[in-house]
Amino acid sequence: MIEIRDVHKQFVAHTGGGLFKRGAKRVVHAVQGLSLQAADGRITGLLGANGAGKTTTLRMLAGLFPPDAGHIACDGIVVRDAPLKALARMGILGDAHGLYPRLSARENIAYYGRLQGMDADTANARAETLARLLDMQAILDRRADGFSQGERMKTALARALVHDPANIVLDEPTNGLDVLATRALREALRWLRSPEGGAKCIVFSTHIMQEVEQLCDEVVIVSHGRSVACGSVPELLELAGEARFEDAFVKLAFPQEVAA
Numbered sequence: 679m680i681e682i683r684d685v686h687k688q689f690v691a692h693t694g695g696g697l698f699k700r701g702a703k704r705v706v707h708a709v710q711g712l713s714l715q716a717a718d719g720r721i722t723g724l725l726g727a728n729g730a731g732k733t734t735t736l737r738m739l740a741g742l743f744p745p746d747a748g749h750i751a752c753d754g755i756v757v758r759d760a761p762l763k764a765l766a767r768m769g770i771l772g773d774a775h776g777l778y779p780r781l782s783a784r785e786n787i788a789y790y791g792r793l794q795g796m797d798a799d800t801a802n803a804r805a806e807t808l809a810r811l812l813d814m815q816a817i818l819d820r821r822a823d824g825f826s827q828g829e830r831m832k833t834a835l836a837r838a839l840v841h842d843p844a845n846i847v848l849d850e851p852t853n854g855l856d857v858l859a860t861r862a863l864r865e866a867l868r869w870l871r872s873p874e875g876g877a878k879c880i881v882f883s884t885h886i887m888q889e890v891e892q893l894c895d896e897v898v899i900v901s902h903g904r905s906v907a908c909g910s911v912p913e914l915l916e917l918a919g920e921a922r923f924e925d926a927f928v929k930l931a932f933p934q935e936v937a938a
């Protein structure tokens with residue numbers, strides 16, 4: 679279970695300037711009041727436009743930097759207080775997949791297993807199981823350099839799942855994937871959500887409506903760093919009084935623009 683409560687984060691960005699001139703500083707309010715509650719055995723989508731604050735939120739959940747304010751916990755463990763303990767309960771697929779190019783897919787996966795404290799045989803057996811789940815047996819013993827985008831994503835996802843975490847966090851996982859790879863990923867996520875797949879708590883960010891409609895049990899709409907609405911797709915349609923989800927999203931995420 680993942681709980682994010684009223685989280686805030688601002689950055690100082692440098693604007694303008696030049697080779698010999700300092701630019702001005704500008705405060706960017708990347709996240710300014712975002713909350714999310716993701717339960718086990720459910721897929722929760724963080725849906726927002728470009729720059730809405732999704733990646734920043736997921737990076738704080740992954741303990742990469744702390745929030746300025748607010749509460750982030752995984753299975754009751756506060757990420758800020760015990761990041762390693764919280765991370766051990768999460769499998770994270772970030773926006774950069776960062777595979778070791780000289781290692782095979784199997785070695786990339788097993789190496790992460792070893793870092794998670796698994797012995798070599800267990801890590802290797804787990805790589806085989808995940809290769810079957812993600813339909814990547816054909817590339818398991820190929821070196822990662824030269825992998826396609828879809829092959830890189832599958833390897834990175836298998837690596838994130840090697841320690842069989844109860845919580846799975848994915849940042850825009852279908853970015854750059856073709857229709858078959860996207861469908862395969864959806865299938866894998868549905869299985870991981872099911873009781874046979876471990877009833878995982880799955881959180882992913884996206885700006886793609888179709889993905890949310892097809893996968894999510896719960897959607898949190900993020901706009902300008904804030905969570906502005908949450909619920910199932912039918913609940914959000916009802917809340918917005920719209921028949922199409924895209925129209926509901928625009929109405930809930932950008933009410934001023936719609937009214938103008």
Ligand SMILES: Nc1ncnc2c1ncn2[C@@H]1O[C@H](COP(=O)(O)OP(=O)(O)OP(=O)(O)O)[C@@H](O)[C@H]1O
Pocket residue numbers: 689690691706707708709726727728729730731732733734735885
């Ligand atoms: N390190 C940083 N320094 C300055 N500004 C940042 C930094 N990281 C993020 N931002 C800004 O914070 C805002 C939110 O960015 P974020 O990457 O979280 O959005 P997002 O919803 O993931 O967008 P996208 O869908 O385009 O990836 C943006 O305006 C971004 O420019």
